[in-house]
Amino acid sequence: MAVPVGTELAESCVELSYVDAVRERRRRPLLDCVTARFEDVAAVRPFRWTRGERHFSGWYWAATTGQHVGFESWLERDRLLLMDFDPEVVGIASQPFWLHWHDGKRERRHAPDYFVRRADGSAVVVDVRADERIEPKDAEAFEATRLACGQVGWGFERVGVPDAVLLANVRWLSRYRHPRCRCGSVVDRLREVFAAPVPLMSGADAAGDRLATLPVSFHLLWLKELTAEDMTVELLGPSTVVRLVDGGGW
Secondary structure, rough: OOOEEOOOOOHHHOOOEOOOOOOOOEEEHHHOOOOOOHHHOOOOOOOOOOOOOOOOOOOEEEOOOOOOEOOOOOHHHHHHHHHHHHHOEEEEEEEEOEEEOOOOOOEEEEEEOEEEEOOOOOOOEEOOOOHHOOOHHHHHHHHHHHHHHHHHEEEEEOOOOOOHHHHHHHHHHHOOOOEEEEEEEEHHHHHOOOOOOHHHHHHHHHOOOOHHHHHHHHHHHHHHEEEEEEOOOOOOOOEEEEEEOOOOOO
């Protein structure tokens, strides 16, 4: 079973352990797990925080799934928020499984941060780690995970610190991600107002009382039924030009 990391992993050397739908722990060969719905499994380790620890764990309510998804750091939370904002993402699970392999000396294991299901049915395994915090053992684990994912047709991404302006904008819009922010009559008026590009505040005022229309505007921006100018360039503000997405949504 000895397979050095950095070379092609033998399929028989790789196994996954996870918690199934009835909360039982299972360990199976990787190739037997190709069609498993890991976006629905429970995390393989708990999300805890105690005083004095450098990281911060918690739970984030994802509009994509209508369920809470765990994170183990602020950076993981930020990346989770961006995945929730991505309309191509339809399923997210945190710490979905342990990946087991042998590095030539001993058995190793690694729990990727997220398993993501996309709208086209494809799957992506995501590890979150800032560039400057990747140690040699981390790089080995990420490479082993990438090779394993390639064997079953899953994508693999190692992501770091996101663009600050984009994150700030998405973080603001996430406050309005819940369906309770959607009011049908206000939505109809906003669709009419933003059929042509209009500054955000001017459009909200034209649609009615801004106290009622602005939250719905932000909700529609979250859903990408409305779109703003490049959100990686400047922060959303009263003069940000907003328009209806062609076709009224995704």
